[in-house]
Amino acid sequence: MSDTAVSQPLDQSEEMPVTDPADALLQVENLHTVFRQGRRAINAVNGVSFSVGRGETLAIVGESGSGKSVTAMSLLRLIPSPPGEIIDGDVYFDGRNLLDMSEDELRSVRGNEIAMIFQEPMTSLNPVLSVRQQLAEPMRVHRKVKEENIEARCLDLLRQVRIPDPEARLDAYPHQFSGGMRQRVMIAMALACEPRLLIADEPTTALDVTVQAQILELLKDLTRQHGSSMILITHDLGVVARYADRINVMYAGQIVESGTALEIFENPRHPYTLGLIASMPRLDAEEKARLKPIEGQPPDLGNPPAGCAFHPRCPFAKPQCREQDPPLEPYRGNHLKACWVNVDE
Amino acid sequence: MSDTPLLEVRNLKVHFPLPGTLLKPKSGGSVKAVDGVSFHLNRGETLGLVGESGCGKSTTGMAVLRMTPVTAGEIHLEGNNITDLKGRSLRTLRRKMQMIYQDPFGALDPRMRVLDIIGEPLKVHNLVSGRKAYRAEVMRLMELVGLLPGMAERYPHEFSGGQRQRIGIARALAARPEVIICDEPVSALDVSIQAQIINLLKDLQEELGLTYLFVAHDLAVVRHICDRVMVMYLGHVVEVADSEELYTNPQHPYTQALLSAIPIPDPRAESRREVDPSIEGEVPSPVNPPSGCPFHPRCKHAMETCRTVAPELKDTTQGHAVSCHLYEPTSAAMPQIRVASMA
Amino acid sequence: MTTETTPAAVTMPASPRPPLRERLGDNKILGFLGRLIVQRPLGAFGAAICVLLLLTGIFADVIAPEGYNHINPIDRLKPPSAEYWLGTDQLGRDVFSRIVHGAQLSVIVAFAATSLSIVISAVIGITSGYFGGRFDMVSQRVVDGWMCFPDLIILIVAVSVLGPGTWQVIVILGLLFGISGSRIVRSSVLSVKQNVYIHAAQSMGASTLRILVMHILPNVMAPIIVLFTTRLAAVILAESGLSFLGLGIPPPAPSWGGMLSLDGRSYMFQAPWLAIIPGVALTIAVFGINMFGDALRDMLDPRMRGAGAGRYVAAVRRDRPSSRARQAGGASQ
Amino acid sequence: AAEAPPENPGGMVNLATIYYGIDAVTWDTSKWNWKANHDMLFMDHLIMGDLDYGPSGKNVNDFIAQAFIPPEHYKGDLAESWEVKEDPLRIEFKLRENVYWMAKDGVMDRREFVAQDVVEHFEAMKSSDRYIPTYWDFIEEWKAEGDHTAVAYLNEFNANWGYRIAWGYYNGIMPPEWHALSGEDKADWKKATGTGPYELTEVARGQRQVYKANEEYWDTTTIEGKTYELPLNDGVVYNIIKDESSSIAALRSGKLDIHESIRWQFVDELKKTAPDLNFKSALKTEGTFIALRTDKKPFNDVRVRRAMNLAVDQRAIQQSLLNGEGALLNYPFSQRWTSLYTPIEELDPQAQAMFEHQPEKAKELLAEAGYPNGFEFDLQVCSCDPYHTDMVAMLQAYYQMVGVEMNIKTLEYGAFRSQMRDENQAEGYLMDNGEGNPFSVLRKSFVSGQTWNPAFYSDEKFDSMWKTALHETDVDKQNEMLRDMNEYIIEEAVPQVWLPTQEFYIAWWPWVKNYDGELRVGAVRPGPIYARIWLDQELKEEMGY
Amino acid sequence: MGVYLLRRLLALIPTLLFASILVFGVVRLVPGDVLDLMLSENDYSASTHDTRADLERALGLDDPIYIQYVNWLGDVVLRGDLGESLWRNTSVNAEIAERLPVTIELGVLSLLIALTIAIPVGVYSAVRQEALGDHLGRSFSIIALAVPNFWLGTMVVILPAMWWGWSPPSIIQPFFSDPIENLKVFLVPSLILGASLSAVVMRMTRTMMLEVLRQDYIRTAWAKGLRERKVVLRHAVKNAMIPVITLVGILVPILFGGTVIIEQIFRLPGIGQLLLDSVSNRDYPIITGIFLISGVMVLVVNLLVDLCYGLLDPKVRYDD
Ligand SMILES: Nc1ncnc2c1ncn2[C@@H]1O[C@H](COP(=O)(O)OP(=O)(O)OP(=O)(O)O)[C@@H](O)[C@H]1O
Ligand SMILES: Nc1ncnc2c1ncn2[C@@H]1O[C@H](COP(=O)(O)OP(=O)(O)OP(=O)(O)O)[C@@H](O)[C@H]1O
Ligand SMILES: [Mg+2]
Numbered sequence A: 001m002s003d004t005a006v007s008q009p010l011d012q013s014e015e016m017p018v019t020d021p022a023d024a025l026l027q028v029e030n031l032h033t034v035f036r037q038g039r040r041a042i043n044a045v046n047g048v049s050f051s052v053g054r055g056e057t058l059a060i061v062g063e064s065g066s067g068k069s070v071t072a073m074s075l076l077r078l079i080p081s082p083p084g085e086i087i088d089g090d091v092y093f094d095g096r097n098l099l100d101m102s103e104d105e106l107r108s109v110r111g112n113e114i115a116m117i118f119q120e121p122m123t124s125l126n127p128v129l130s131v132r133q134q135l136a137e138p139m140r141v142h143r144k145v146k147e148e149n150i151e152a153r154c155l156d157l158l159r160q161v162r163i164p165d166p167e168a169r170l171d172a173y174p175h176q177f178s179g180g181m182r183q184r185v186m187i188a189m190a191l192a193c194e195p196r197l198l199i200a201d202e203p204t205t206a207l208d209v210t211v212q213a214q215i216l217e218l219l220k221d222l223t224r225q226h227g228s229s230m231i232l233i234t235h236d237l238g239v240v241a242r243y244a245d246r247i248n249v250m251y252a253g254q255i256v257e258s259g260t261a262l263e264i265f266e267n268p269r270h271p272y273t274l275g276l277i278a279s280m281p282r283l284d285a286e287e288k289a290r291l292k293p294i295e296g297q298p299p300d301l302g303n304p305p306a307g308c309a310f311h312p313r314c315p316f317a318k319p320q321c322r323e324q325d326p327p328l329e330p331y332r333g334n335h336l337k338a339c340w341v342n343v344d345e
Numbered sequence B: 001m002s003d004t005p006l007l008e009v010r011n012l013k014v015h016f017p018l019p020g021t022l023l024k025p026k027s028g029g030s031v032k033a034v035d036g037v038s039f040h041l042n043r044g045e046t047l048g049l050v051g052e053s054g055c056g057k058s059t060t061g062m063a064v065l066r067m068t069p070v071t072a073g074e075i076h077l078e079g080n081n082i083t084d085l086k087g088r089s090l091r092t093l094r095r096k097m098q099m100i101y102q103d104p105f106g107a108l109d110p111r112m113r114v115l116d117i118i119g120e121p122l123k124v125h126n127l128v129s130g131r132k133a134y135r136a137e138v139m140r141l142m143e144l145v146g147l148l149p150g151m152a153e154r155y156p157h158e159f160s161g162g163q164r165q166r167i168g169i170a171r172a173l174a175a176r177p178e179v180i181i182c183d184e185p186v187s188a189l190d191v192s193i194q195a196q197i198i199n200l201l202k203d204l205q206e207e208l209g210l211t212y213l214f215v216a217h218d219l220a221v222v223r224h225i226c227d228r229v230m231v232m233y234l235g236h237v238v239e240v241a242d243s244e245e246l247y248t249n250p251q252h253p254y255t256q257a258l259l260s261a262i263p264i265p266d267p268r269a270e271s272r273r274e275v276d277p278s279i280e281g282e283v284p285s286p287v288n289p290p291s292g293c294p295f296h297p298r299c300k301h302a303m304e305t306c307r308t309v310a311p312e313l314k315d316t317t318q319g320h321a322v323s324c325h326l327y328e329p330t331s332a333a334m335p336q337i338r339v340a341s342m343a
Numbered sequence C: 001m002t003t004e005t006t007p008a009a010v011t012m013p014a015s016p017r018p019p020l021r022e023r024l025g026d027n028k029i030l031g032f033l034g035r036l037i038v039q040r041p042l043g044a045f046g047a048a049i050c051v052l053l054l055l056t057g058i059f060a061d062v063i064a065p066e067g068y069n070h071i072n073p074i075d076r077l078k079p080p081s082a083e084y085w086l087g088t089d090q091l092g093r094d095v096f097s098r099i100v101h102g103a104q105l106s107v108i109v110a111f112a113a114t115s116l117s118i119v120i121s122a123v124i125g126i127t128s129g130y131f132g133g134r135f136d137m138v139s140q141r142v143v144d145g146w147m148c149f150p151d152l153i154i155l156i157v158a159v160s161v162l163g164p165g166t167w168q169v170i171v172i173l174g175l176l177f178g179i180s181g182s183r184i185v186r187s188s189v190l191s192v193k194q195n196v197y198i199h200a201a202q203s204m205g206a207s208t209l210r211i212l213v214m215h216i217l218p219n220v221m222a223p224i225i226v227l228f229t230t231r232l233a234a235v236i237l238a239e240s241g242l243s244f245l246g247l248g249i250p251p252p253a254p255s256w257g258g259m260l261s262l263d264g265r266s267y268m269f270q271a272p273w274l275a276i277i278p279g280v281a282l283t284i285a286v287f288g289i290n291m292f293g294d295a296l297r298d299m300l301d302p303r304m305r306g307a308g309a310g311r312y313v314a315a316v317r318r319d320r321p322s323s324r325a326r327q328a329g330g331a332s333q
Numbered sequence D: 001a002a003e004a005p006p007e008n009p010g011g012m013v014n015l016a017t018i019y020y021g022i023d024a025v026t027w028d029t030s031k032w033n034w035k036a037n038h039d040m041l042f043m044d045h046l047i048m049g050d051l052d053y054g055p056s057g058k059n060v061n062d063f064i065a066q067a068f069i070p071p072e073h074y075k076g077d078l079a080e081s082w083e084v085k086e087d088p089l090r091i092e093f094k095l096r097e098n099v100y101w102m103a104k105d106g107v108m109d110r111r112e113f114v115a116q117d118v119v120e121h122f123e124a125m126k127s128s129d130r131y132i133p134t135y136w137d138f139i140e141e142w143k144a145e146g147d148h149t150a151v152a153y154l155n156e157f158n159a160n161w162g163y164r165i166a167w168g169y170y171n172g173i174m175p176p177e178w179h180a181l182s183g184e185d186k187a188d189w190k191k192a193t194g195t196g197p198y199e200l201t202e203v204a205r206g207q208r209q210v211y212k213a214n215e216e217y218w219d220t221t222t223i224e225g226k227t228y229e230l231p232l233n234d235g236v237v238y239n240i241i242k243d244e245s246s247s248i249a250a251l252r253s254g255k256l257d258i259h260e261s262i263r264w265q266f267v268d269e270l271k272k273t274a275p276d277l278n279f280k281s282a283l284k285t286e287g288t289f290i291a292l293r294t295d296k297k298p299f300n301d302v303r304v305r306r307a308m309n310l311a312v313d314q315r316a317i318q319q320s321l322l323n324g325e326g327a328l329l330n331y332p333f334s335q336r337w338t339s340l341y342t343p344i345e346e347l348d349p350q351a352q353a354m355f356e357h358q359p360e361k362a363k364e365l366l367a368e369a370g371y372p373n374g375f376e377f378d379l380q381v382c383s384c385d386p387y388h389t390d391m392v393a394m395l396q397a398y399y400q401m402v403g404v405e406m407n408i409k410t411l412e413y414g415a416f417r418s419q420m421r422d423e424n425q426a427e428g429y430l431m432d433n434g435e436g437n438p439f440s441v442l443r444k445s446f447v448s449g450q451t452w453n454p455a456f457y458s459d460e461k462f463d464s465m466w467k468t469a470l471h472e473t474d475v476d477k478q479n480e481m482l483r484d485m486n487e488y489i490i491e492e493a494v495p496q497v498w499l500p501t502q503e504f505y506i507a508w509w510p511w512v513k514n515y516d517g518e519l520r521v522g523a524v525r526p527g528p529i530y531a532r533i534w535l536d537q538e539l540k541e542e543m544g545y
Numbered sequence E: 001m002g003v004y005l006l007r008r009l010l011a012l013i014p015t016l017l018f019a020s021i022l023v024f025g026v027v028r029l030v031p032g033d034v035l036d037l038m039l040s041e042n043d044y045s046a047s048t049h050d051t052r053a054d055l056e057r058a059l060g061l062d063d064p065i066y067i068q069y070v071n072w073l074g075d076v077v078l079r080g081d082l083g084e085s086l087w088r089n090t091s092v093n094a095e096i097a098e099r100l101p102v103t104i105e106l107g108v109l110s111l112l113i114a115l116t117i118a119i120p121v122g123v124y125s126a127v128r129q130e131a132l133g134d135h136l137g138r139s140f141s142i143i144a145l146a147v148p149n150f151w152l153g154t155m156v157v158i159l160p161a162m163w164w165g166w167s168p169p170s171i172i173q174p175f176f177s178d179p180i181e182n183l184k185v186f187l188v189p190s191l192i193l194g195a196s197l198s199a200v201v202m203r204m205t206r207t208m209m210l211e212v213l214r215q216d217y218i219r220t221a222w223a224k225g226l227r228e229r230k231v232v233l234r235h236a237v238k239n240a241m242i243p244v245i246t247l248v249g250i251l252v253p254i255l256f257g258g259t260v261i262i263e264q265i266f267r268l269p270g271i272g273q274l275l276l277d278s279v280s281n282r283d284y285p286i287i288t289g290i291f292l293i294s295g296v297m298v299l300v301v302n303l304l305v306d307l308c309y310g311l312l313d314p315k316v317r318y319d320d
């Protein structure tokens, strides 16, 4: 079934659109972001292309350090500089290229049309400003909401994210909140201007399983209500399975596989995806089988191996893998993979 | 195994007094991190200890190691009461119990070479004599956990998380302990590395006949490695059972909620799974735990008695104990809740 | 196997030899110097000044053409010339020689006082930080009591007690800075103490002494080193302040502070170089030590590593033609 | 020559006195502290120096000396006249009439000054718990004989009586009303009062003392035949300035009208940048010396003490530290005491040699005394005087040349002072002698057991010489004895290493009129000098200050 | 808050007690005892044991030291009376009260100057890290640190005087009657003292700002679409100020020391001058009094600093 895909790659000179670009809310093309450390450059994002449809939830998975967060932050140019730099690529949001915008234009997009929820709820809120001050800020900046309406709007937001007794909490400071509640405040802040795209970078990693479920359910409901798109970054495949429409699997700064949740889970085509799924201990496993880890260590992004970045750990590696970096190309329909081998063989 | 378990803990309590002030040196309040925990650990088995963050898992582990002052209760190792050991005898005891830590980055002294980190217990307890023997022993340990001998001269920061965790394991093994307390040894690791470490721990157990107290909050991981599982909530044990039994037949509403909250990496299963609403709300503070059953404010089955009377941990079936009024003979009916995917 | 010390690399499976830069990184000192020069040129400059100061101090007797109190009244108050590079003072002493010997004195005083202060800081800081509890409580109250007195006031009274003189200044400054510095050491001990590896050492049954010496001390070395460098500069300055008040190292010992505040001020019109030269020497030394200390702090504090706070704007730098070409190249495979 | 002042002369005179760095320690004269009563311009004494002998008049006395006025230059102050009478031995002071005490809140009203006041003043001073033992032992009793005659009955003659009771330290006369005050009130400067030319009106500790002219002051002065009421100015401000550079800056910027104590180091630059300033240079009356402990080895041998003198090149010290100014031999007797001073050339050759640099001779003497390889000794020095700290560097080098190792022990002022005469005082003690007069200088440092005798010099012969001279009533015989004693100390006793005396400068701006750089008309007695100064305000403005 | 203050003040007691014992003892250990000094100053013709003993008794120094301490402490605690000067017979309270305002004004002004220079420069220097302004700011700060302030002070006093006949004024007018004249006196010395302090504060501000600018919540602020000015001023500065405020507490004793020298050069009759005089006169009660007062002031400033925390850091709460 996959022979055709491997032996007859599509014309590569033509970028293969993931979704119809006209339809896509966000279209990322060939994004490269590096971090410079002295004379060393870490290619944290190394040629990433993908798109997010309207109302779609895109998940980005991959192990720690694979470049998920940097990809997300590059979209809004939130890469700290120095040492980071976006050296190439285009990010079209609704047809406008975010990477070519002036600072002022960019500011009007940030927090307004695209909002972001960061990985660390404990530290992403300013400890010396009250929740009210922080919550109202995006509205003041972007929406010119009248002062008298701001309080009502803030309360409304807190209610939406199900913070009990919002009136009492509005003037509290972040340290008076638990981790879960802080993350909810972050979400409320992100939602303040009803963004069209929400980027949630591991919104629950730092939280307990029970709180994680609450937050994710909440996000799912809210995006559905507003019809916004969402990029959900995580390395928890379980979360992805439940919430994502589409999945991008990243490894060493590149997307190695992309497809719908079902495609990825039921028919993974990249050896890394395969390994990832196999190494998860599963509650629903029939018996306590021995786990099948991916052997070896993740690559050093400052000095990545030649060819396919995964080849040193890949059980299927063949000589070609050591020399040539496989392009991301369709395997079947919108299911893309970047691998020279056919894992079924 | 034999009748006396390797380790037995009876009614363990660990309370941390809240810091006093100048005018009120003893504020009276305390964090009841562990509040009456009893369990036993048989030789060669792995006991899982799960529960939400802050429920007292680590503190239980520390108390067993005698690293934290015990407020009440007794700890017996191989039938000997070790609760009150002090000084030299305590230090000797520590040889028998070792610990593997959650944070592979913080658990290794950044200024020591791997050789010295792994070998430190050997030096502390004078287990080998001579540099040659020392080195050979460290090499053996490194090989055991899958580290290359060439790495002995390097410093921890030159290693990845998984490798560091291996160093930590090698160090724990150095003193040839009987019990190893694993405090969330894989939580900080990536799934792909996590699997490596879990396999390693299992292999070592088979090879060396180790006994693990395995603290974690990831129930899927626990299921993979543990023979029995103990669920804690707010300093109390709410349920203990054999691993398979617990996962297929969770009885305490908290266990059920916990299990239902775990997403499963399978889109088809996930689309069918319902999230248990009883997990709404926040974990109460261990300074002012709720009266009666600590879980009652978040429990959808909460009854009047739950608010006032603290339930006791009682066997419902052989080897399956639960601490919930629902399972007491007086209660009206056994709840028929099941985790969807388990059905 | 003949010897035990077979290079580990041989037994390792062939791994690509890392580039020179990284191998340099393996050698801690060289790597550190490399980073210092590349990342903190001013700090490296400061380090060079420190080394120069140290060398001058050590080889003062060789470098200086004359003794520090070699008087020659005939040649008094001579401006800088070929014979007397930096001129002479009111007693006809060669200023260059005095500066060089002064460097020696400064080096001795600064290093001795600072070392003393560091030892005091380390002992108080480590014990009180590590043991905590009542011991900490009491010792911190004592430190509090000590620290609520202005430094100079303590110095003035202390010098009056002990009399001015080299060892007195060393002891007093050492004690003064030592006690206040213990706070900094203590606070780093408190944070190091939180580390799991300390816990690990305790739980494996290591003795307290072992933990203090093998684990705590090496891990608070970074703040201690930083403290050391900043104190060096502070000691040199404090001595000059004392000299101004007539309580420093008494003449004819060639302390820079004394030269600056006594001869320098008395003869500032007849012989301005008497004030300028020690002043410049003092400034350069303090500048160098401070710069080096700063760089050390930045490099030893892991949180300060890497460049830049980073601004989150305008971080795009694109080089379209070449990257397009690269992409095209990839596509042509 | 004096310039006639305008109709209403005036101006506040800003001064840095010779003690500009020292804040008055107390205002309570009964504390018997010299720092206490220095320059209390509100008091008068019985006798003062006659300014007609000074530079503006006959110019035979420069009135720089702190504590020496030759009897022939005496002038009545509160006493119009005085007479030493026999049977019983007494000194009779005829007091001036129409002298009034200034009114002072909480102390007294304005009233006339009478003889009883003098008697009560001396009695009160003597009964103070800080009274210097033996100081007035030669006085039997003070008596008021009539309103304007005060008589001091003596139990033995004291040749130095003028200094002890009439114009010396501790002789400023304060009213009985003040003596009756409580200790706390006496300490309060607001209560201090007298009959003097000025009234103390403001004390900013550590900064300045302001004296306002006493409108009712009794004294007058005659300039170009015209008589003027004193003081000629509106007041005097004492500026307390700790830092030397700061004091120079204050003078240069016109904030000071007069600066009484400038070291040579600053004079060139001042002359260059402010050519209008008037300068007068003067030799200090304080002698600088190393007191050698004569009670201890090695300095108990006079040969060693001589060698210590020979080893030092005094002229080189004078050249390099004093810029060639100053004087080699100015102590015990000052060159200024012309009738008593013996110049170097007139000393015996052995003594003359001590002012030459003869290291070889020194070595010989040391060898003779049993120290062919020299020895080691400690020298205590105060860190408070730059001249001394520079000097020790040179001394160390000179002594090294003769094989003597000198360890410099620098002490801070308080410690240095209290070390003097202590059992542990070092073998060498470098100091300045305080200002004095012939009798006090000889007594202080050379009579057995005296506080200021850090050489621990003790010589029965000398002690009895001194006593005899003190009781000698004949002035010529007395002077002869004093000269002998001075020569004896220099030639025979040699308890010290003589060192060059410093020169200092007095500077004043041209707008300061009727002033020639005089400092004292009695011990700590500048009041009459200051009272005669007037400021030419127009000139000052013209000059841009 | 009231309770908190009370508690803090109570906590000062043991510290002060310890400090006072230290001072009381140490001051009397100083060699060069006041009796010898007085006897020699007064030129006692021949001091005997009797005169010394009399003087000792008169000064109240004949009791054993612990009795003296207890008496002194009793006076201090019960009547707030620091005793009487040995030389002047004036009350130590009055002596200090006369000098304290000068030192306080000098200190406060220097601190204000230091902060107004240092904080903006430090913030700028952090925001534009490694830019020209940053390098200039840091170089200035290190040079300001390296040049001894007595030297700078001397130059400022003497050179303009010699060249232009100008020297800084020194007659202090009360601030409230003539603020301009008053400030004229304090301006130059405060600038000099402030400059070296500003170096320390600036470096601290810069470091803290760099630290804060790296924090996640700053990224959050950017992500909201705020302007740089707002990100820096609203989100970063307040956080960075918390440790800087602590530094102010630490600087106070250093400042106190600096005033000793600056007062001397600029003829300001402050505590420093009094101290130097008293030390050379061995006037024990004044020395002890100055120690105690300066210690109390340092502690009070630190208390104020802690209270300032409350304004900046919501985590600090006093109402328990
Ligand atoms: N500020 C930075 N400076 C230097 N390197 C950085 C920086 N931020 C990220 N990197 C590097 O970029 C790479 C990708 O990091 P990124 O944070 O995107 O990983 P991630 O996939 O989000 O991992 P995680 O799951 O741990 O969040 C990593 O190698 C990381 O070391
Ligand atoms: N030394 C201590 N002093 C005071 N309170 C403590 C101390 N150690 C732990 N606690 C408290 O005791 C409770 C239990 O802590 P513990 O570390 O045992 O939880 P845990 O179950 O291990 O949590 P996690 O999953 O986050 O590791 C927590 O509320 C914690 O804040
Ligand atoms: Mg991330």
Ligand SMILES: [Mg+2]
Residues within 6 Å of the ligand: B057, B058, B059, B183
């Ligand atoms: Mg834990």
Ligand code: NI
Residues within 6 Å of the ligand: A284, B340, B341, B342, B343
């Ligand atoms: Ni099932």
